[in-house]
Amino acid sequence: MDFRLSEEQSDLVGVIKDFGKREVTEKFVREIMGRPALDRVPYAREQGFMRKLLDIGLKTLVVPEEYGGGGADLLTQCVATEAIAQYASVAAAFLQSSWKLCGDLAAFGTEQQKEWIFSTLASDPGFLMGSACTEPGHGVDPRLANDAPGSGLATFAFRDGDEYVINGEKCFIGSVTTNLLFVWLRTDKRGPLSRSMSCIMVPTTTEGYSVQRFNEFMTEGLRPNGDPLFDDVRVPVANLLGEENKGFLIWEGRSVYNLLWPASVVGEAQKIYELTKAEAKRRVQGGKPIYEHSNVGMKLAEMHSMIEDLRLKVYRTAWEVDEAAKTGKVVFDTLGVNLCAMAAHDVQTGTAARAAEIWGGRGALKDLPIEGYIRSAWGHLHEFGTPDICRIQSWLRLDGYEPLDSLAG
Ligand SMILES: Cc1cc2nc3c(=O)[nH]c(=O)nc-3n(C[C@H](O)[C@H](O)[C@H](O)COP(=O)(O)OP(=O)(O)OC[C@H]3O[C@@H](n4cnc5c(N)ncnc54)[C@H](O)[C@@H]3O)c2cc1C
DSSP: OOOOOOHHHHHHHHHHHHHHHHHSOHHHHHHHHTSOHHHHHHHHHHTTHHHHHHHTTOTTTTSOGGGTSOOOOHHHHHHHHHHHHHHOGGGHHHHHHHHHHHHHHHHHOOHHHHHHHHHHHHHOTTOOEEEEOOBTTBSSGGGGTOOSTTOSOOOEEEEETTEEEEEEEOOSEETTTSSEEEEEEESSSSSOGGGTEEEEEEETTSTTEEEEEEEOOSSOOSSOEEEEEEEEEEEEGGGEESSTTBHHHHHHHGGGGGGHHHHHHHHHHHHHHHHHHHHHHHOEETTEEGGGSHHHHHHHHHHHHHHHHHHHHHHHHHHHHHHHHTTTSOOOOHHHHHHHHHHHHHHHHHHHHHHHHHHGGGGGOTTSHHHHHHHHHHTTTTGGGOHHHHHHHHHHHHTTOOTHHHHHO
């Protein structure tokens, strides 16, 4: 076993750390997050922030090398995600989302789709993509492959000549007004969801597409989030990703890229830990820094241990996926990724709760950054469809449930 990062991975962490310290200052974060959600991406563009992310290779890190990108494997993506969450967290969510979709495209896209999207990513710093699955009546349903008749998703697309016509509504969708949404929907109204789901790419400028409301969350991020409506939206059949009615294969297959979220929790928790440790060394009570009171020291030791356990779990799962991918197959590891996500939920709330205790009243002050990090930890409990869904997914897989077997065959 070799636990060292490669030279390239260590260099990449260095580049991200320098970038974060130089460009993602507290002032910049306050300025950007103080704006309404719709103004944040345009402001980041104006400030040259998106161009700089492209210039240092982060936007195209996951684009395959043959299309001019970094071709990063999953372990490198996890290492980079962790560093971004720690040093440049304002960019974490949209880079994660974009990298996951690059992975989907690389595995399931046609040559034409890859050429179109990868070259746009490389040439347009502001180009952003999002994934639209959640619906007002269907939250965690698609994550559990709810195959009860008519259940799972209601947004529906039918073919009309060379086009798909899409009708339905989604909610809580990130990048809702930016450029391209990967929309998860039904192409068969009656079948079980795992045999009726497809993924169709929809430019957000398409006629019939609108946003019914915008959402402001307790979490912090650049991307506008909202509830879109699809009213006879027409897109070319060529925008279908993978095969019709086999979208569940992509949805599950992308589970390996979902490892990026637990990786970002490692970075966020590490940041909370370091800020809290520094505060414990500064704050004097009982005649000495509170760091020297054993109850405070014990909490810090617990935080450190939780973060280190999650980091090892994420790296090992990524390494296993990368090793398996060397055989040239599309790799699924729903169990491994859900086990990491289960742990990530515990680590983010566990470290945030300990930090809040150690910071005392100052931890709740709006003008210190720790407040935002603690708040954000609780605002991510919806990830992977909530912690219980990760537990259910893990328990089902440990019991031998594998919904993909028949589809992949
Ligand atoms: C900041 C933010 C950003 C988001 N971005 C996106 C995005 O970009 N794209 C997107 O598609 N979605 C996005 N979402 C939506 C997110 O994925 C959903 O909130 C999440 O999947 C949970 O769905 P829900 O909120 O409808 O919860 P519900 O499905 O209503 O679940 C509520 C509770 O019931 C439990 N529950 C529900 N069904 C079952 C069951 N069958 N068995 C056992 N327990 C069950 C759940 O565990 C949960 O505790 C975002 C949400 C937020 C807050």
